[in-house]
Amino acid sequence: MERFVVNVVYIIIILHSCFAFGNVNRKRLLYKIRKNFGISGKLFSYIQIFLTDRYARLNITNTEDDWFHSIFDTSAGTSLGPLLFILNMHDVPKCILPKFADDLVAFSVCSDMRSTKEKLQQLVELEEWADKEGMELNVSKTKVMVFGSHKENLDIKINGIVVEQVDSYKYLGIVLDSELNFSMQTDYRVKQKELQLTFLDL
Secondary structure (H helix, E strand, O other): OOOOOOOOEEEEEEEEEOOOHHHOEHHHHHHHHHHHHOOOHHHHHHHHHHOOOEEEOOEEOOEEOOOEEEOEOOOOOOOOHHHHHHHHHOOOOOOEEEEEOOEEEEEEEEOOHHHHHHHHHHHHHHHHHHHHHOOOEOHHHOEEEEEOOOOOOOOOEEOOEEOEEOOEEEEOOEEEEOOOOOHHHHHHHHHHHHHHHHHHHO
16 A cells, blocks of 8 residues: 555654743743633632742752752643643644644645745744744754655755754654655664663573
8 A cells, every 4th residue: 555645745844942841931821821721710820829939950860959040931840830831832833733742843745845845934933933932943953854755855944044854753752764664663663672671681
């Protein structure tokens, strides 16, 4: 069975943001929670208190840094932090689907490469959103993949920087390859199991 429709171009862009949880503007977040989700009353007050006057410190290999006043982020490491981050990310441009925490994907399926590239240049909307939210896109970790027989090099840019085009990429634990035959994923999983067996033999 064919994995791809002939004469159709399939492209995805995997995007990353820098220090995503730590860059959330709390005032913007509270505004979104009230306006976009209609949360008010005691629940809103609880969230507001949760995000106010927070302190944080780094703990690296049992070495703790000094406490500092935290004015950004959703308090990663808490139960509520990830949910607040998802609420903050709900209004990214519609060209970005799916989204998992700070891992974002833009995809395009068109009849020709030109139409595909034009569609993906809508990423300028994401740049504008990131600027508005005070979040920085990590272009060096952002990648573009073309699936199927179309191997043309793209010139997709974010913030004026060309996004690297790759033939494979591990996304959410799955190794994607340009042919979608998942042979690289199989090899990856086999090596993982072989390593686990090596530790069992020790």
